[in-house]
Amino acid sequence: MAPPPQAQSHCPYCALQCGMSLTPLPDGRSSLPVEVAPRDFPTNKGGLCQKGWTSATLLSAPDRLTTPLLRGEGGELRPATWDEALDVVVAGVTRIQEAHGRDAVAVFGGGGLTNEKAYALGKFARTVLRTANIDYNGRFCMASAAAASNRAFGMDRGLPFPLADLGGADAILLLGSNVAETMPPSVQHLAGARSRGGLVVVDPRRSATVGLTGDAEVRAGVPTGAGPVGDQGVHLQPVPGTDLVVLLALLHVVVTEGLVDEEYVAARTTGFDDVRRSVAAWWPERAETVCGVPAERLRHVARLLAAASPSRGGAGAYLLTGRGVEQSSQGTATVTATINLALALGLPGRAGSGYGAITGQGNGQGGREHGQKADQLPGYRKIDDPAARAHVAAVWGVDPDTIPGPGMPAVKLLRSLGDTGSAARPRGLFVHGSNVVVSAPNADRVVAGLRALDLLVVCDVVPSETALLADVVLPVTQWAEEEGTMTSLEGRVIRRRRAVAAPGEVRSELWILAELARRLGSDVAFPTDAAVVFDELARASAGGVADYSGLSHARLDADEAAGGPGLFWPVPAPAPAPDELSARGERTDSRGADTSHPGTPRPFLDRFATVDGRARTIAVDHVGPSDDVRPDAPIYLVTGRVLQHYQSGAQTHRVSELERIVPDAFVELHPVLGVRLGIDEGERVRLTSRRGHVEAVARWSDRIRPDTVFMPFHWSGAGSVNRVTTDATDPVSGMPEFKVCAVDVRPVGSE
Numbered sequence: 001m002a003p004p005p006q007a008q009s010h011c012p013y014c015a016l017q018c019g020m021s022l023t024p025l026p027d028g029r030s031s032l033p034v035e036v037a038p039r040d041f042p043t044n045k046g047g048l049c050q051k052g053w054t055s056a057t058l059l060s061a062p063d064r065l066t067t068p069l070l071r072g073e074g075g076e077l078r079p080a081t082w083d084e085a086l087d088v089v090v091a092g093v094t095r096i097q098e099a100h101g102r103d104a105v106a107v108f109g110g111g112g113l114t115n116e117k118a119y120a121l122g123k124f125a126r127t128v129l130r131t132a133n134i135d136y137n138g139r140f141c142m143a144s145a146a147a148a149s150n151r152a153f154g155m156d157r158g159l160p161f162p163l164a165d166l167g168g169a170d171a172i173l174l175l176g177s178n179v180a181e182t183m184p185p186s187v188q189h190l191a192g193a194r195s196r197g198g199l200v201v202v203d204p205r206r207s208a209t210v211g212l213t214g215d216a217e218v219r220a221g222v223p224t225g226a227g228p229v230g231d232q233g234v235h236l237q238p239v240p241g242t243d244l245v246v247l248l249a250l251l252h253v254v255v256t257e258g259l260v261d262e263e264y265v266a267a268r269t270t271g272f273d274d275v276r277r278s279v280a281a282w283w284p285e286r287a288e289t290v291c292g293v294p295a296e297r298l299r300h301v302a303r304l305l306a307a308a309s310p311s312r313g314g315a316g317a318y319l320l321t322g323r324g325v326e327q328s329s330q331g332t333a334t335v336t337a338t339i340n341l342a343l344a345l346g347l348p349g350r351a352g353s354g355y356g357a358i359t360g361q362g363n364g365q366g367g368r369e370h371g372q373k374a375d376q377l378p379g380y381r382k383i384d385d386p387a388a389r390a391h392v393a394a395v396w397g398v399d400p401d402t403i404p405g406p407g408m409p410a411v412k413l414l415r416s417l418g419d420t421g422s423a424a425r426p427r428g429l430f431v432h433g434s435n436v437v438v439s440a441p442n443a444d445r446v447v448a449g450l451r452a453l454d455l456l457v458v459c460d461v462v463p464s465e466t467a468l469l470a471d472v473v474l475p476v477t478q479w480a481e482e483e484g485t486m487t488s489l490e491g492r493v494i495r496r497r498r499a500v501a502a503p504g505e506v507r508s509e510l511w512i513l514a515e516l517a518r519r520l521g522s523d524v525a526f527p528t529d530a531a532v533v534f535d536e537l538a539r540a541s542a543g544g545v546a547d548y549s550g551l552s553h554a555r556l557d558a559d560e561a562a563g564g565p566g567l568f569w570p571v572p573a574p575a576p577a578p579d580e581l582s583a584r585g586e587r588t589d590s591r592g593a594d595t596s597h598p599g600t601p602r603p604f605l606d607r608f609a610t611v612d613g614r615a616r617t618i619a620v621d622h623v624g625p626s627d628d629v630r631p632d633a634p635i636y637l638v639t640g641r642v643l644q645h646y647q648s649g650a651q652t653h654r655v656s657e658l659e660r661i662v663p664d665a666f667v668e669l670h671p672v673l674g675v676r677l678g679i680d681e682g683e684r685v686r687l688t689s690r691r692g693h694v695e696a697v698a699r700w701s702d703r704i705r706p707d708t709v710f711m712p713f714h715w716s717g718a719g720s721v722n723r724v725t726t727d728a729t730d731p732v733s734g735m736p737e738f739k740v741c742a743v744d745v746r747p748v749g750s751e
């Protein structure tokens, strides 16, 4: 089928899902197969960042995988036919499962997969492999925010409001999120709060986003200053790992200064008296001794947020969390404290205000709704809920009892691979759309685990560091080569459209899973047309929290053609009348002909998605990071991103325009620390933690606290910072503590 002359689609990278027009270029006119241009879409409003502008380069990367690869007898990866490659996979899976049981083959998915692929992958794991062990890299990304939102609101939709709503707020509190570098077009939505002096950024590093506050301490370059705040906002620069203390202190001020929206709390929440008591001990002066943020700044911010609340006559306030506070061993507690503060101020479920988590990966939102999580089935249903199992089993045409129970969450799963003393460890692993060698914490341990496998199958578009360890590499389609849907950080379901043909022998994961199912003897149907897969996904989601049953590709296309920019879930289909059901011979609910539900941009306006409709506040307290500073590791390490690179860098390192700007890993440290440690600007330094060590060039910067170093995580090899990060996890969500650990820092050669 010839691709259309121009496709309206979205960026392949982050969850902002900026709108793009893709125009195929005739052979010879350009080295690129397609021309990218921004289009007006509510999240990007005509803007793109450098990654988006250069994204066409990904399609023709010089080392693009175009044929399956098999590990040869000499240890090298060699080209193979699809038949050869799939035969090896089928033989390996069969051998492993016969010898060690069904759970001995595991699946690791990705938050960049389309909704259709994520759904098909979960279905494949549960009905063909019948393994409990499937999870995905979103566990590294959103798990703690998702857990906190689920228990507070009964629903996790990253932003339960359109991003554009931020524009009307008086104040926005951004916790651990550097949107000016990770999703630059989104900064447009902060303009209203900035113009009213209401942008508050909590970050141990003076990031590009902090720069938007115009904070006086930024101009003075004072890392923990107590000076006047900026004309557009405030920077709070806590000691790494103490964000929770900042939040407890803010709530303490709100409670003790009578700023709680008591009417709202009484009408829309439960449990707040416990929370009120729990923050009594966190007066700002005490908090300052732990988190390092001046008490007066804490008071100022608490009052600023309260004044912005509609209950006190303000235009509204939003509290937003990002990975900086979520990727913590107390991540769920930290997000819970953020939600408690938001509820105390009467923000969630009120037009123009709220709490939200800023999803990072392209389909981090949809990827966690359709069944590739260890504990969930499609529709964001719990896998141990008998009614959910029965519903999904009916859609899949299987016995509910054959669907395995919850498996290991991502970090535990990866850790278990190298546990060679355990009979229960997985011996085979499928990896789809994830580069765990670079992106997982304690990466050397992950590599050892991958090497211990009997069978590693990797589906990818380029030979990532993980693919290079595989026994079988399967080349797959990418963004502009495929049809499907994504779900943006706001829960907006949008269409991904094909603009060009895939090269060589490349296939879609939908085809691969269908072929494997057939060859493994399954009689479960695996359609390969994304629109058909979506229809099945929609039926499977019906009645669930993330209900897509009123949607289809055709409806999304028609909505867009009429000027609508996607629909927000839940979008339930009206239940058909009983006589209609029986006329169709159907036993379960199904999509009706009337698909007129308008979607749900703001799901909490009337009630929360809990049983009683009220939000649950839960008392939490500060414990501290799992790997705190000590004499042999006296410096905090925090990790993050740079504008030009995305996640493990598997894609962006192959874009020369981006690679040229930031070609190598670096370690950012304050000049005061540099002098103290005898480390000059440009000198190579070694960071050593309990897990291992990493080396990179030092960059002096007064943007960072003098007790902390910063390193971006987009590189492999000697500069792969996740070789030193800890794989300790949050006990509630399984989120690893990427964002803080203790290291020794010294010049290379001085050890």
Ligand code: SF4
Pocket (backbone or CB within 6 Å): 011, 012, 013, 014, 015, 016, 017, 018, 044, 047, 048, 049, 050, 051, 052, 053, 182, 183, 184, 185, 186
């Ligand atoms: Fe937009 Fe994110 Fe793509 Fe940049 S990477 S163009 S912010 S979707």
